[in-house]
Amino acid sequence: MKDWRQTWLKFKGGDMDAFHRIYVAYFDKLYAYGSKLTNEHSVLEDSIQELFLQLYTRRSHLREDVNLEYYLLKSLKLTIYQRLRRKERIIPSGLANEDHESSLFKFKIENADEQTDKEGNDELLQALSGLDPKQRELLYLKFYNSLSYKEIGDILGINPDSAKKQVYRIIKKLKHNFRGFSIELFLYVVQHVKKS
Amino acid sequence: MTKLERYIEDKRFVKWVFLPDTEVKHYYAKYFRKHPEEKEEMVKLRDQLRCLEFSNKSYATELPENIFRKIQADIIELESSKKSQIRILSVLKYAAIAVLLLSTGFFANFFAGGNSSGHQFSEDLLLIGTMVEPRLYLSDGSSVIVPGPDYEVSYAQANKIIVGHDTIEVNRLKKNDRGKDALVVSYGRKVKLVLPDHSEVWVNSGSRLIFSHNFESKIREVFLSGEGYFDVEKNPEQPFYVRTTAMAVKVLGTEFNVSAYPENETIEAVLEKGSVQIEENDRMWFGKKAVLVPNQRASFDKQTHEIKIAEVEHENYTLWKEGLVTIDDETLDDVFGKIERYFNIDIKIADREKIDMQISGKLDFNVGRERVFEYIEKLTDGKFTEIGPAKYKFE
Numbered sequence: 078m079k080d081w082r083q084t085w086l087k088f089k090g091g092d093m094d095a096f097h098r099i100y101v102a103y104f105d106k107l108y109a110y111g112s113k114l115t116n117e118h119s120v121l122e123d124s125i126q127e128l129f130l131q132l133y134t135r136r137s138h139l140r141e142d143v144n145l146e147y148y149l150l151k152s153l154k155l156t157i158y159q160r161l162r163r164k165e166r167i168i169p170s171g172l173a174n175e176d177h178e179s180s181l182f183k184f185k186i187e188n189a190d191e192q193t194d195k196e197g198n199d200e201l202l203q204a205l206s207g208l209d210p211k212q213r214e215l216l217y218l219k220f221y222n223s224l225s226y227k228e229i230g231d232i233l234g235i236n237p238d239s240a241k242k243q244v245y246r247i248i249k250k251l252k253h254n255f256r257g258f259s260i261e262l263f264l265y266v267v268q269h270v271k272k273s
Numbered sequence: 274m275t276k277l278e279r280y281i282e283d284k285r286f287v288k289w290v291f292l293p294d295t296e297v298k299h300y301y302a303k304y305f306r307k308h309p310e311e312k313e314e315m316v317k318l319r320d321q322l323r324c325l326e327f328s329n330k331s332y333a334t335e336l337p338e339n340i341f342r343k344i345q346a347d348i349i350e351l352e353s354s355k356k357s358q359i360r361i362l363s364v365l366k367y368a369a370i371a372v373l374l375l376s377t378g379f380f381a382n383f384f385a386g387g388n389s390s391g392h393q394f395s396e397d398l399l400l401i402g403t404m405v406e407p408r409l410y411l412s413d414g415s416s417v418i419v420p421g422p423d424y425e426v427s428y429a430q431a432n433k434i435i436v437g438h439d440t441i442e443v444n445r446l447k448k449n450d451r452g453k454d455a456l457v458v459s460y461g462r463k464v465k466l467v468l469p470d471h472s473e474v475w476v477n478s479g480s481r482l483i484f485s486h487n488f489e490s491k492i493r494e495v496f497l498s499g500e501g502y503f504d505v506e507k508n509p510e511q512p513f514y515v516r517t518t519a520m521a522v523k524v525l526g527t528e529f530n531v532s533a534y535p536e537n538e539t540i541e542a543v544l545e546k547g548s549v550q551i552e553e554n555d556r557m558w559f560g561k562k563a564v565l566v567p568n569q570r571a572s573f574d575k576q577t578h579e580i581k582i583a584e585v586e587h588e589n590y591t592l593w594k595e596g597l598v599t600i601d602d603e604t605l606d607d608v609f610g611k612i613e614r615y616f617n618i619d620i621k622i623a624d625r626e627k628i629d630m631q632i633s634g635k636l637d638f639n640v641g642r643e644r645v646f647e648y649i650e651k652l653t654d655g656k657f658t659e660i661g662p663a664k665y666k667f668e
Contacts, residue, residue, distance in 0.1 A: 097341065104337045112330040126340050127629070130347045159606060183328040201324060216325050220291045223284060248281065252321055 085145070089136050099145070100129055106146070106222065107153050113182045113217065114157050124156040131156075147228040150218070154232060182213035204254040212247060219244050280318055290319045291326065407464045407476075409436060410455040412486060417441065419456070419464055426456065427467040428486060443486070455483045458499070463640055468493075472513065475502040478640070516554070520573045523550040540573040545587040551580060605630045605653065609667070612638070612645060620657075623668035627655055 087095035107128070111121040128149065132139075139148070184205055208216075211233060218229045219240075226237040233240065280286045289297045305312040407419040409426055411434075419426055420437040427435040434441040458464050458476045466474045470488045480499020494514040505513045505524045513524040522542050542551055544565040551563045551571045563571050563580045570585040606628050609620045622628045632652055638645060646657045646665075660666045 093345075100341055100344070101337065104340075108332055109327075109329055113327065122336070122340055126343050126347070129341075129344045130351070133344070133348055134351060184324065185326045185328045186324050187328070205324065213327075217327055220287055220322070220325060221327070244281070245277070248277070248322070251324065 082141075086141065089139065089141070091136070096129075096133060099132075103146070103149055107149060109221070110150055110217070111153050111157055113214070114154060115161060116180060117161075120157060120160045124153060124160055127160075128153050128156050144224075144228065146222060147224050147232075150222060150224070151228075151232045181210050182217055184213075200254045201251070204251055208247065212243065215240060215243055216247065276314075277318075280315065286315070290322045405459055407456065407458040407462050409434070410457065411441075411443070412452055412454050421462070424462055424464040425466075426464060428469045429467045429471055431469075434486075452485055452487075453483050454486050455481060457481045468495075470506050470508065470511075472506045473504040477501060519554055519578075521552050521554060523552060541570055542573075543570040543585055543587050544568070553578060553580075603632060604628070605632065605649075605667075608632065608636065608649070612642075612649075618642065618663045618665060620665050620667055621660070623666050624655065627653060627667070 084095045084098050088099055104125070107125055108121070111124060115121055131152065132149070187202065187205060215229065215233060218224055218232060224232075226241045230237040230240040235243075274282075285297060285300065288294075289301050301315075305315075406421070407424060408416050409419055410416045417436055417439075423437065425435075425437065429435075432443055434443060456464060456466055456476055458478060458480050462478055464476045466476060466482065466484075468474060468484060468488065469486065470493060472493070474482060474495070476482050477500035480497070480501060482499075482501055483496040485494070488511065492512050492514055493508075494516055496516045498517070501515070503513075503515060503524070515522040515524075517540055520540055524547070542549065542565060544567050546567050549565050551561075551565065551573065553561045553573070561573075561578060561580050563582060565571055565582070568584060568587050570583045572581045572583070573579070574581070605622070609622070612618070613620055630653060636645065636648065649667075650656055655667055658666050658668075
C-alpha cells in the first residue's frame with residue numbers, strides 16, 4: 078500500500094503504466110459492483126471504459142489523498158445510471174422497473190432452487206427477500222468495499238447516520254431469523270446452493 | 274460501542290467474513306488460540322453474516338485487457354483532438370473586457386439624480402419582465418421593436434438608426450428631444466448596439482442601456498443596468514464612461530464589457546485586455562478608485578463601498594456575449610440534461626454516437642432555447658427537430 082501513493086502520483090503525472098496498474102487493481106471490484114447495478118453487459122463494459130477515460134482526463138484535478146475506491150465506485154454508478162437513463166430515454170428518476178430491480182444485488186443464497194430445504198432457511202430467505210435493492214446495495218458497499226459510512230451515504234444519497242443505523246437494523250433482524258436453526262443446517266443450505 | 278459494532282466496524286473482521294485470504298485466516302486462527310472465549314461468538318456471527326454473500330457474475334479472462342485497449346485508443350483520440358478544441362476556444366477570445374454587476378435601485382437613483390434622460394423611460398423599463406422582444410426607446414418618445422434573429426441596432430451613420438433591416442431617419446433638432454435613447458432588452462434576448470462613435474455594445478438579457486444619440490460632449494457616457502460587453506473605440510480626447518448606481522467604469526484603453534444586474538449586492542468589473550478605471554460615484558475627491566489590468570475583477574461592495582480586486586479567468590465573465598458559459602469536458606448527455614431542466618423540455622438523442630461526445634466551451638441559457646440549440650448544432654454538427662410539445666429530437 079505504501080507504494081500505492083507513488084503509483085497514484087505517477088498516474089497523475091500521466092504515466093500509462095501506473096494507469097494500467099490502477100486499472101488492474103480495481104477492475105474486479107468495479108465489475109462486481111457494476112454487474113449488480115445493471116444486467117446489461119454492454120452498459121457495464123462501456124461504463125468502465127468511460128470511467129477510466131474520465132479518470133485519465135481528469136487526473137490532474139483529482140486530489141492526491143482521494144479515496145480512489147470510493148471515487149471509482151461512485152463514478153461507476155453515476156456512469157451506469159446515466160447510460161441506462163440515456164438508453165431508456167426516460168427522465169432520471171425511473172431507472173428500471175421492479176422486475177429488473179429485484180434481479181439486482183442478488184444474494185447467493187437466494188439463487189437456490191425451489192426444492193431447497195424449506196424447513197430451515199425459509200424465514201431467513203423471507204427476511205432477505207424483504208430487503209429492497211437499496212438496502213442490499215448498502216450491505217454490499219459496507220461489507221465488500223472499504224468505505225466509510227459517509228462515503229456509503231454519499232453513494233446511496235442518504236446521510237451517514239442513517240446508513241449506519243440501517244446496516245445494524247438489517248443485521249439484527251437477520252440475526253433474529255437465524256434463531257431456531259443451527260449453523261450446520263445453514264452450512265448445509267449454503268452447500269446446497271453452491272451445488273445448484 | 275456495542276460488541277456487534279466492534280466486530281462489524283473492524284475491517285479485518287469483515288474481510289475474514291466476506292473476502293478471506295490466507296493472511297486474515299491465519300490471523301484469526303492465531304487470535305482464537307489467544308482468545309478462545311471469543312471464538313464461538315465470532316464464528317457464529319461470521320456464519321450468519323455469510324448469508325449476505327452476493328451472487329457474482331463472472332467475466333471472460335480477456336475482458337479487462339480488451340476494455341483497457343479501448344480506453345487507450347480513446348485517450349489517443351482525445352489527445353489528438355485537443356488541438357481542434359483549442360482552436361474553437363481561441364475564436365471566442367475578445368480584445369478587452371470589463372464586467373460590472375450592479376445592484377438594486379439603479380433607475381430610481383439615476384432618474385432622481387436629475388439626469389436629463391427623463392422619466393418617460395422608467396415606466397416602460399419596469400415592464401421588462403413582460404416584454405417578449407427587445408425595444409429601442411428614442412429620445413422623442415417613440416419606440417421600436419428590435420427584431421430577431423440578429424437583434425442589431427446601429428447608430429454608426431449620422432442621423433440614421435438601423436434597427437434590423439429598417440432604417441429610421443432621425444431629426445435630432447426637435448425641441449422636446451432629451452438627447453438620450455434607451456435600449457431595453459427582454460429576457461432571453463441579447464442585442465448588439467453600435468454607438469455613434471462606432472463603439473460596440475452587446476446588451477445582455479434583462480438589461481437596460483441609456484446612451485446619448487450623439488457623442489459630441491467632452492465625454493462619452495452610457496448608463497447601464499444589467500450586463501453589457503463594450504468594445505470601445507479608443508479616443509483619449511473623449512473618455513468613455515459606463516455608469517452604474519454606485520460606480521463608474523472609465524475606459525482608458527480600448528475595449529471592455531460591462532454587466533450590471535439589479536439583484537446583486539456587488540458591482541463587478543472584469544477586464545480582459547486594455548485598461549479601465551473603477552470610480553465610486555459622486556465622490557470626486559474622496560471616492561475610491563482602482564485601475565484594473567487584464568484578467569482582474571474588481572468587486573465594489575455597495576454596503577461598505579469597498580473595492581476588492583481578484584485575479585480571474587475573464588472568459589468566465591465575458592463569454593455570455595457569444596451565448597456561452599463554461600463547459601469543461603462534459604458529454605452531450607450532461608449538457609442536454611442541463612438544457613432540459615432549464616427550459617423544461619425533453620430532448621431525445623437519436624444518434625448514439627453523439628450521446629457520448631464530449632464538449633468543452635461556453636453555453637448560456639439566457640439567449641433562449643433556439644440559440645442554445647443553434648450553438649449545439651454548430652458545435653456538434655447535429656440537428657434538433659421538434660417532435661412534440663416541448664419535445665425535441667437530436668441527431
